[in-house]
Amino acid sequence: MPSLPTLYSLRQCPYAMRARMGLLMAQQVVTLREVNMKKKPEEMLSVSAKATVPVLVLNDGLVxxxxxDIMLWALNKNDPSNLLYKHQASMLEDMLKFIEHNDITFVDSLKKYKAASRYHDKEKNTYRGHCEEYVKQLEQRLNRHEFIMGDNPSLVDYAILPFIRQFSRVERQWYLQAPYPALQRWLTAQYQQAVFTKAMVKHEPWTENQATVVFGKV
Structure with a gap:
């Protein structure tokens, strides 16, 4: 077997989660190395200054x-579900803007909401309200079509899924009674996909003596 790209990952990290789902949807096979963040492998640190997951090292040494970018690399090589909506030339730009809003605005509010809930901060409802500004946009979209960008799944669905998952788990009872039935339906449907199940398989932290873990096909 030819050598495979290497993915440094962490099961519960939302960024690594989306990278794994992108690789699975693109059927791009890699060697998976689960990272112990308390003892980060020197191999990862030597190739990426950010010192956290995900990191994909290609066979030619490109990092x-x-x-x-990992999702885009994979899907540009193979996109059997047309997650990039290549039939609509302008859609990728719209998707990337939507994801950027998620990653900057929503994630910032989500971090504050999670911390406030954990430490019983009186501002918890305020931060939850900030999150809901974004969630309401998702609910409106999902009332119009089955997925975030249209009637078919796209890059956006898999890119934001890990963060909506986190949002739904901060105050579970509140979320289940919240006025977002379309979002709840969408999230439940994502959980039922084979790609999510495969992406969330638990692996032991990588060591040099560990057997190779091949990852990338549902």
Whole structure:
């Protein structure tokens, strides 16, 4: 077997999660190395200054260490579900703007909401309200069509899924009673996909003596 690209990952990291789902959807096979963040492998640190997951090292030595770039690399090689909506030339730009809004505005509010809930901060409802500004946009879109960008799944669905998952788990009872039935339906449907199940398989932290873990096909 020819050598495979190497993905440094962490099961619960939302950025690594989206990278894994992108590789699975593109059927791009890699060697998976689960990282112990308390003892980061020197091999990863030597190729990526950011010192955190995900990091994809290609066979030619090229390093891709941003999760969206990993998804795009994979899907530009093979996109059997047309997640990039190549039939609509302008859609990719719209998708990337949408994901950027998620990654900057929503994720910032989500971090504050999670911390406030954990430490019983009186501002918890305020931060949750900031998150809901974005969630309401998703609900409106999902009332119009089955997926975020249209009637078919796109890059956006897989890119934001890990963060909506986190949002739904901060105050579970509140979320289940919240006025977002379309979002709840969408999230449940994503959980039921084989790609999510495969992406979330637990692996032991990588060591040099560990057997190779091949990852990338549903």
């Amino acid at each position: 891709i260490d941003q999760s969206i």
